[in-house]
Amino acid sequence: DADVTQTPRNRITKTGKRIMLECSQTKGHDRMYWYRQDPGLGLRLIYYSFDVKDINKGEISDGYSVSRQAQAKFSLSLESAIPNQTALYFCATSETDSRRKGAFFGQGTRLTVV
Amino acid sequence: DAKTTQPNSMESNEEEPVHLPCNHSTISGTDYIHWYRQLPSQGPEYVIHGLTSNVNNRMASLAIAEDRKSSTLILHRATLRDAAVYYCILRRNAGNMLTFGGGTRLMVKP
Numbered sequence: 094d095a096d097v098t099q100t101p102r103n104r105i106t107k108t109g110k111r112i113m114l115e116c117s118q119t120k121g122h123d124r125m126y127w128y129r130q131d132p133g134l135g136l137r138l139i140y141y142s143f144d145v146k147d148i149n150k151g152e153i154s155d156g157y158s159v160s161r162q163a164q165a166k167f168s169l170s171l172e173s174a175i176p177n178q179t180a181l182y183f184c185a186t187s188e189t190d191s192r193r194k195g196a197f198f199g200q201g202t203r204l205t206v207v
Numbered sequence: 208d209a210k211t212t213q214p215n216s217m218e219s220n221e222e223e224p225v226h227l228p229c230n231h232s233t234i235s236g237t238d239y240i241h242w243y244r245q246l247p248s249q250g251p252e253y254v255i256h257g258l259t260s261n262v263n264n265r266m267a268s269l270a271i272a273e274d275r276k277s278s279t280l281i282l283h284r285a286t287l288r289d290a291a292v293y294y295c296i297l298r299r300n301a302g303n304m305l306t307f308g309g310g311t312r313l314m315v316k317p
């Protein structure tokens with residue numbers, strides 16, 4: 094099993110619909126992140142969580158919300174999807190002091206909003 | 208995070224060494240230098256990191272300049288599977304995020 098699992102892997106939804114992307118990890122890491130990647134561009138941080146009771150906005154949080162249900166689970170919601178939220182979404186985890194260790198990424202969720 | 212500068216793209220021949228440069232002139236004394244790569248249609252993958260000394264692991268080597276204002280990721284023998292976007296990132300402290308720039312797209316020719 095993968096260390097970081099994202100579901101679904103692909104999703105097509107209509108404008109205005111609410112959609113949730115889920116992420117679960119088996120690494121035992123406290124820190125979890127959601128990133129968005131647009132074609133040909135780098136990753137941009139949406140939200141991050143340093144533990145179950147901690148939620149923080151990243152650089153592009155507008156239109157998104159998150160829930161940290163447990164140490165191992167971090168969900169990203171689009172309350173009312175719009176076409177410019179069509180992108181590849183990645184979840185990641187890291188240890189508390191991640192300077193000395195790498196972060197782990199999921200395989201991504203490809204979301205299309207029509 | 209401090210800024211890093213990488214070439215947009217590089218080409219290499221298969222089975223030849225590849226040197227991927229990264230400039231980070233505003234690096235501070237406690238910044239760790241991390242490298243990740245992203246294969247097509249996959250999530251980023253950790254490659255290597257270092258602070259001051261050169262580092263080797265099974266994937267690559269990291270050469271850090273003496274003044275730490277630049278570093279080079281070295282793939283000793285490029286394979287077609289090494290074709291990816293390589294990201295150089297500075298990790299400033301325990302509380303900061305992993306911030307990605309544009310990276311270098313490495314193309315490997317057979």
